[in-house]
Amino acid sequence: DSVTARQTGSTPGTKKKIAVMTSGGDAPGMNPAVRAVVRAGIYYGCDVFAVYEGYEGLVKGGDLLRPIGWEDVRSYLSLGGTAIGTARCAEFRERAGRLQGAYNMIVNGIDALIVCGGDGSLTGADLFRSEWPSLVDELVSTRRLTAKQVEPYRHLTIVGLVGSIDNDMSSTDATIGAYSSLARITELVDYLDATAQSHSRAFVVEVMGRHCGWLGLMAGVATGADCIFIPERPPPADQWASELKKVCSRHREKGRRQTTVIIAEGAIDNQLNPITAENVKDVLVDLGLDTRITTLGHVQRGGTAVAYDRLLATQQGVDAVRAVLELTPADPSPMIGIAENKVVRRPLMEAVKFTKEVAKSIDARDFDRAMQLRDSTFAEAYHNYLATTLHDDGSQVLPADKRLTIGIVHVGASSSGLNAATRAAALYCISKGHRLLAIKNGFSGLIYDGGVHELQWIDVENWYNLGGSEIGTNRSLPSENFGAVAYQLQRHQLDGLIIVGGFESFTALHEMESERDNYPVFRMPMVVIPATVSNNVPGTEYSLGADTCLNQLTDYCDAVKQSASSSRRRVFVVEVQGGHSGYMASCCGLVTGAIATYTPEATVSLRTIQEDILLLHDVFANDKGEDHNGKIIVRNEQASSVYSTELIADIVREAADGRFETRTAIPGHVQQGFTPSSMDRVYAVRFAVQACRFIEASAWHDASVESSAPPAASSAVVLGIQGARLRFSPISSLYASDADVSLRKGKTIHWHEINDINDILSGRLLLRGGG
Numbered sequence: 097d098s099v100t101a102r103q104t105g106s107t108p109g110t111k112k113k114i115a116v117m118t119s120g121g122d123a124p125g126m127n128p129a130v131r132a133v134v135r136a137g138i139y140y141g142c143d144v145f146a147v148y149e150g151y152e153g154l155v156k157g158g159d160l161l162r163p164i165g166w167e168d169v170r171s172y173l174s175l176g177g178t179a180i181g182t183a184r185c186a187e188f189r190e191r192a193g194r195l196q197g198a199y200n201m202i203v204n205g206i207d208a209l210i211v212c213g214g215d216g217s218l219t220g221a222d223l224f225r226s227e228w229p230s231l232v233d234e235l236v237s238t239r240r241l242t243a244k245q246v247e248p249y250r251h252l253t254i255v256g257l258v259g260s261i262d263n264d265m266s267s268t269d270a271t272i273g274a275y276s277s278l279a280r281i282t283e284l285v286d287y288l289d290a291t292a293q294s295h296s297r298a299f300v301v302e303v304m305g306r307h308c309g310w311l312g313l314m315a316g317v318a319t320g321a322d323c324i325f326i327p328e329r330p331p332p333a334d335q336w337a338s339e340l341k342k343v344c345s346r347h348r349e350k351g352r353r354q355t356t357v358i359i360a361e362g363a364i365d366n367q368l369n370p371i372t373a374e375n376v377k378d379v380l381v382d383l384g385l386d387t388r389i390t391t392l393g394h395v396q397r398g399g400t401a402v403a404y405d406r407l408l409a410t411q412q413g414v415d416a417v418r419a420v421l422e423l424t425p426a427d428p429s430p431m432i433g434i435a436e437n438k439v440v441r442r443p444l445m446e447a448v449k450f451t452k453e454v455a456k457s458i459d460a461r462d463f464d465r466a467m468q469l470r471d472s473t474f475a476e477a478y479h480n481y482l483a484t485t486l487h488d489d490g491s492q493v494l495p496a497d498k499r500l501t502i503g504i505v506h507v508g509a510s511s512s513g514l515n516a517a518t519r520a521a522a523l524y525c526i527s528k529g530h531r532l533l534a535i536k537n538g539f540s541g542l543i544y545d546g547g548v549h550e551l552q553w554i555d556v557e558n559w560y561n562l563g564g565s566e567i568g569t570n571r572s573l574p575s576e577n578f579g580a581v582a583y584q585l586q587r588h589q590l591d592g593l594i595i596v597g598g599f600e601s602f603t604a605l606h607e608m609e610s611e612r613d614n615y616p617v618f619r620m621p622m623v624v625i626p627a628t629v630s631n632n633v634p635g636t637e638y639s640l641g642a643d644t645c646l647n648q649l650t651d652y653c654d655a656v657k658q659s660a661s662s663s664r665r666r667v668f669v670v671e672v673q674g675g676h677s678g679y680m681a682s683c684c685g686l687v688t689g690a691i692a693t694y695t696p697e698a699t700v701s702l703r704t705i706q707e708d709i710l711l712l713h714d715v716f717a718n719d720k721g722e723d724h725n726g727k728i729i730v731r732n733e734q735a736s737s738v739y740s741t742e743l744i745a746d747i748v749r750e751a752a753d754g755r756f757e758t759r760t761a762i763p764g765h766v767q768q769g770f771t772p773s774s775m776d777r778v779y780a781v782r783f784a785v786q787a788c789r790f791i792e793a794s795a796w797h798d799a800s801v802e803s804s805a806p807p808a809a810s811s812a813v814v815l816g817i818q819g820a821r822l823r824f825s826p827i828s829s830l831y832a833s834d835a836d837v838s839l840r841k842g843k844t845i846h847w848h849e850i851n852d853i854n855d856i857l858s859g860r861l862l863l864r865g866g867g
């Protein structure tokens with residue numbers, strides 16, 4: 097009763113033959129996308145074909161267009177590049193090539209095409225669909241096919257998945273591969289930083305992005321670069337060199353030992369003259385800096401996809417299949433995108449059109465429009481970059497009556513984004529003339545030592561890649577001594593407070609808000625920036641540190657799986673942190689292709705374990721010896737009080753009957769730490785600036801200053817991402833409606849979809865007769 101034996105026809109209804117292809121430049125995450133399409137397609141009862149070598153496979157047909165099965169994509173999650181190949185295909189740009197493509201699809205019975213590629217590939221796909229009726233007519237009129245043969249194929253369903261490292265497609269916040277590329281760049285710039293600091297050197301780092309500055313911008317944000325050059329924001333031709341000198345010497349005068357300039361390959365000035373790495377180097381040399389150029393080149397495409405890209409590609413791949421099944425001929429072809437944390441479908445034609453308009457706007461020197469046409473967070477990230485990096489020149493300092501004193505405190509367990517967020521808040525405050533006071537060692541530090549110090553530029557400038565907490569964190573809460581907390585806040589004349597941390601920071605904010613009548617100083621505006629590997633703070637679907645943790649787990653699980661290579665058939669039961677929140681375990685299961693994921697949100701029973709053992713038997717029985725990796729069961733540490741990690745391993749071992757071995761693998765505290773991921777760094781800056789702006793708006797009673805988020809009804813809020821929006825949620829209502837205090841998590845399980853997808857792609861649901 098195996099998965100492969102029931103690959104087709106398990107779902108009644110419209111059965112489709114779907115072809116999936118990758119096209120254009122390869123991007124990390126393309127393989128996970130193909131895996132998701134193949135398995136979701138099979139799960140929903142479709143036949144799935146792979147088109148090898150991009151559009152070339154469609155044009156040439158034959159062996160380049162063939163069925164692909166469940167087992168064929170088994171190791172795809174951790175594979176970089178694209179295993180089904182990609183190519184630039186000139187023939188497809190011509191009608192004759194597309195006609196041949198249509199012919200090959202029809203003779204293979206294919207009526208839907210899912211294309212994962214960049215704007216060129218999706219332009220081609222869009223054109224293919226718009227021409228389709230005429231291509232079919234031509235095949236009949238030239239007698240290559242009969243009217244009867246083409247009848248079932250009068251309509252072609254096309255769905256676009258955006259796979260590109262550049263993140264250059266409009267209508268989506270992120271493309272598949274962009275965050276992997278950013279991670280690679282960030283990692284490499286970190287390496288350069290170490291040597292730059294040692295020798296007090298300057299580095300000019302050239303990153304990819306001929307027409308799109310997303311990588312350059314985000315790398316600048318994530319690595320605290322002194323200056324960036326991107327095509328969408330060209331500097332004045334006659335001023336950029338002197339501006340560059342000014343900012344670099346200013347930072348050096350403040351004590352910075354290194355200089356980093358990030359330049360996108362397509363950087364230009366406002367007269368559209370290219371600005372090259374050599375040009376930038378000349379300016380820095382002129383400044384007297386020992387300057388080197390590093391062109392990162394193709395390593396930026398590199399390697400295995402980061403966790404976020406695996407998640408994004410998987411969720412979008414499944415949605416692409418669902419779209420194929422749901423679309424009617426009247427619907428425009430969709431492109432699957434992401435808005436903040438929500439997978440969205442957008443009209444493909446529109447997305448392509450907007451993307452092309454960016455290049456046109458740049459050529460027409462309408463740079464503001466070019467910025468607008470990028471995703472919604474692009475302009476925000478640019479402003480955040482300026483606010484935290486360039487505006488330390490005093491040009492943005494507010495009048496004295498607007499300047500504030502803001503406190504920042506870390507609460508709860510350590511995680512990776514705490515310092516990056518604190519740095520960004522401090523730099524933002526300095527640019528505006530506010531003071532950011534760091535409260536040392538959490539609320540107990542405030543209560544017992546009153547330890548507070550003002551953060552200066554040089555204290556924080558290099559905290560962007562520093563894990564842990566420089567100002568100290570612990571789990572103590574204000575209720576330990578409300579009076580002392582109130583006294584200290586009053587003594588330091590705080591106008592607002594930023595609380596960075598996990599569930600304790602949420603509890604701390606609730607406590608202080610509840611005591612506002614007794615301690616009027618608590619009426620100051622207060623914001624929680626969620627930062628915890630458990631991602632268990634009500635009011636947000638994203639917490640700083642969670643992405644770093646997930647990447648640590650991804651690397652750990654990839655390594656553990658591979659340790660079982662050669663002939664050893666092994667199952668690992670991996671124990672993941674998260675307290676009573678199964679978020680991290682669910683995501684870990686998805687990005688590592690776990691056979692089963694046990695979380696507190698679903699009851700683990702003997703029956704579940706039995707069924708999963710059957711699945712394991714099935715998987716090993718179908719392994720034709722090509723997949724040498726171990727299998728994984730992910731178990732959240734609190735998934736069950738009875739079925740411990742050891743016990744599950746023992747049960748599986750006993751039932752394996754010698755057919756495979758079983759081991760436990762417990763990564764422990766590596767999950768909490770180390771260098772923050774590039775995504776956590778970017779979000780740390782975003783959250784910190786948003787939190788400061790919220791405090792400004794509340795303190796000045798000026799709703800217009802607030803931020804991109806809708807106005808909050810309260811001055812004690814949790815900052816977070818909810819679905820497609822960034823929001824400030826009042827603590828009072830969140831606490832009442834969404835907090836599960838005893839289990840230390842929110843009541844809303846925002847990752848249900850991830851669990852559902854896990855069950856589809858592991859084969860669990862198919863084996864249980866779902867689908």
Ligand code: ATP
Nearest residue numbers: 120121151184185188189213214215216217220260
């Ligand atoms: P990347 O973002 O990595 O550059 P891309 O998808 O934009 O990826 P392109 O080289 O522009 O990469 O396009 C890939 C393939 O898509 C081309 O080789 C061609 O086969 C097809 N294609 C691109 N543009 C068109 C078009 N206007 N009409 C038909 N086919 C096209």
